[in-house]
Amino acid sequence: MNGSGRGASVLLTDLEKRFDRTNAVDGVSLDIHSGEFLTLLGPSGSGKTTTLMMIAGFETPTAGDIAIDGTSVVAMPPYRRNIGMVFQSYALFPHLTVADNIGFPLKQRGVPKAERAKLVAEALELVHLPGYGSRYPRQLSGGQQQRVAVARAVVFKPRLLLMDEPLGALDKQLRENLQLEMRRLHADLGITFIYVTHDQEEALTMSDRIAVMNDGKVAQIGRPEDLYDRPTSRFVAGFIGESNFLPAIVRGLEDDVVVAECEGAIIRALSPGKPAPGEKVMLTTRPERLRFADTALNPNIAQNRLSVTVTEAVFAGERCRYMLQAGDGTAMVLKEPSSAAIRRRSVGERAEIAWSVADTILV
Amino acid sequence: MTRDWSRAPPAMMPLLLVAPLVVFMLAFYALPVVAMLMRSVSDPVWSVANYAALPEDVVFLKTFSNTFYTSLIVTVATLLMAYPVALALVRAPRWAPLILVLILLPFWTSVLVRSYAWMVLMGRHGLINEALTAAGLLERPLRILNTPLATQIAMTHILLPYMILPIANALRQIDPSLLRASSGLGAPPWRTFMQVTLPLSMPGVAAGVLLVFVLALGFYITPAMVGGPREITLSMLIAQQVDHLNWAYAATLSAVLLATSLALIGICYRLPGVGNAFRMNVR
Missing domain, CATH: 2.40.50.140 (Nucleic acid-binding proteins)
Known part of the structure; x- marks a missing residue:
């Protein structure tokens, strides 16, 4: 790993994804810095989730390259990329307890049981759910499930965390609390966050930089205040604020x-x-x-x-x-x-x- | 006489809708079954003597264990073959229609026809023996027909769909994002299968096992046709007793078969998650 700091750098070059005849992602180039909180913001169908899925490895690019810390990962299966991911549906394993869910990535990495228990407890502490290890996901509220999903995604200390509309299913009050927690978590962990949302307020609140996507392309990228004060297109001006x-x-x-x-x-x-x-x-x-x-x-x-x-x-x-x-x-x-x-x-x-x-x- | 049919009393409607079937089932199914079962305790006199005699009844014990053993073999065989097919059905959407047709076509064909087909295939001068001797692999035709193996092969074939469909259903209900999550968290495909797919499909497996086992317990036509007269199953024994007008004994055996099936269903229903696998989604 040649990236600086605890976070991975991610370089997308002319990334394309074609489904049938439409280009879901149509030439996206992004230089995501180590330790940055970058949000992909756009309406549904803008290609933001497909871009995230390609970084995670669940979709294969039709063209272009994805490099993490300078190494191309396009040919690498998801289970070798060592990336944390929080899904919109949380994707907690319903047959496993909270502790086993969080311990899952550690188990795959051969972490011994005692060590695993310690790391799981730490992760639960990090997301303010100490003592919840023996419960099952269905016994938790939406907000709690979301925290468990985050704990599971960071427990193995990845250098990159991907999040696909992780707050989309929650009510407004809870969403605003968790937005602040996400920022705090980002500051605590110091790793790179790539966050997908269609909620412009959420993007403005949390991000270091926002890439606004439309029709499979990056319409504009910049700091929240740049996008708000200096939109370069009618689309960005209309979509943000x-x-x-x-x-x-x-x-x-x-x-x-x-x-x-x-x-x-x-x-x-x-x-x-x-x-x-x-x-x-x-x-x-x-x-x-x-x-x-x-x-x-x-x-x-x-x-x-x-x-x-x-x-x-x-x-x-x-x-x-x-x-x-x-x-x-x-x-x-x-x-x-x-x-x-x-x-x-x-x-x-x-x-x-x-x-x-x-x-x-x-x- | 004007009557607004759009506002017919709603409370009575469901009852009226199911009434014809309920009357039919009561008259032609429930009553005869009850009457039949009564004979096991009323013939020749009111007592439980018919049941008390069973533990020392050698024919019954042999038949019962034989039936149970055959059902077990058939269940294990269908499970081993059905799981990969169910997985292909769900994971290879391009091939799913073809696979489904291949499963359902025989499923819709009469059991009698299929059992005949197996007789033709497995007979002394059947297709299998002819082909193997012609190829020089056998000197003399194998004896397959009228053996337990013949019964097991034919029943496995006939019962496969009952195992494939519940397992496929359970696999289809697994949220695809769980598989992605597993992969993203560092589990290669086979670990994802062992740690996520397999445990989450267990309700379907249990449902399939229960269906196949209970159906196999009561199988009659196939074992009677391909298993021969010596490899007798419980339902064959019952039929035999009816032929001999030995109603009380036949009724007792039927009650035992029914009780065994119900007990198995009851046990399976209590397994976590299995009850849900049977429950239909009525909106």
Whole structure:
């Protein structure tokens, strides 16, 4: 093993998986660092689970390469890859006790019985289930089964842990608790995590980096804040968080800022490329970054302004949510932190909204 | 007279639906069985003398042990052959339709026809002997027909589907992610089989063993045709006694056969997980 630290590095090169005539995974290249928590995020059918299954060895790539710590594992059967895996269904062996489930990978590795018992007890401690060893999986709640599955996947000290929507079957409260536990576990173990989910909030909460997948390809990869603040495509902007989309026409360029016309107003946006004047483009901005101009923050920051009509006003406790219509009909959403000091708008009211150029992205 | 049939009283419906069958079964099955069993304690006089005589009845003891032994051999043979077939049926979906047809075609063919076929195959001048002598492997034809071996071969063939199908059913119910988990956790295929697949298929194995064993206990046509008159089974003995109008003895033997079968079923039902293997999924 030539990887640094306790975690394995994983290099995917032009990975492809073809089922019948469709490409479930269509040219995925990823460089996953040692000790990283990387999430594959995407809608169902985006190829995220198939990619994970190829790393685990349960699917054979049609083309491309998978290297773990610099060594290609494509020809290696799953049972020799030494990778921990947590399945969506947990896949606990129903005929074995919790202790025997967790001891299973140790048994395969010829760990003597006494040593096994010690490691199993440690693993149960790690997932906060001490004393549960003699129970059967069916006697545990969903959350407990999930913890046992995690304990079983890490008890043999793999350098890489794969997780396929491990929290998908749990209710929201439990899911949020376990998300934090996953992060803590990642920090404690220091090994590489590759996590598959379709839940963008989960991905944002837990990951060091997120690879957003769509149609078998990586749409964008980056830190959670990069993806949220700087989506490079309409798909990413729409899939991660909520976004407003403003159709606009490019009027000019100021350094790396695009000046565009939208609903009769001039809107400035950050752009990764340099679109030509006259080009039709799409600008995107987040609902919580918009403000009504008369309550706005520093007007020097909130330079983009647009006249709108309020079409719907919802008070949702911690915040107010407004549906707005700009000019000829571009629908927008504005989220405002609620405060008794801020006047609430009513439906039909005309208003001006303002937001920062830094929160406006050309996609 | 208008009546809304869409709102017929629901409580009575199930009873009405099963009534014809229940009446039929009571009249033509339950009553005769009870009447028959009564004879074992009422003929010639009301007593348990017929049963009390059994432990010293040499013919009964020999027949009973012979039947039990044959059933055991047939059960073990079907189990050994059925398990790999069941595994192929579940794990090789491409071949499953063909395998299923090969299992079910004989299954749907009359036992009588199949027993005749075995007589033709195993006879002194049957296909097996003719082929082996023609090939020079045998000097004189083997005596296969009218031996216990003939009964065991033919019954194994006939009862194989009863072993294959429950085992295949149990194998099919194993969550595929368990096999992946096992492999991912470091178990090569044969260890996965021994530690995951085999233990999880045990309810199906128990169901198959029970089915085949109980059916084998009551087999009549096949042993009568290919086993010959000397290799007698319990059901042959019963038939013989009926022929001789020895009703009380026949009834006693029938009761013993029924009780043995029910006892085996009862024991198997109490094994963990086996009861579920029999239970149908009615939604």
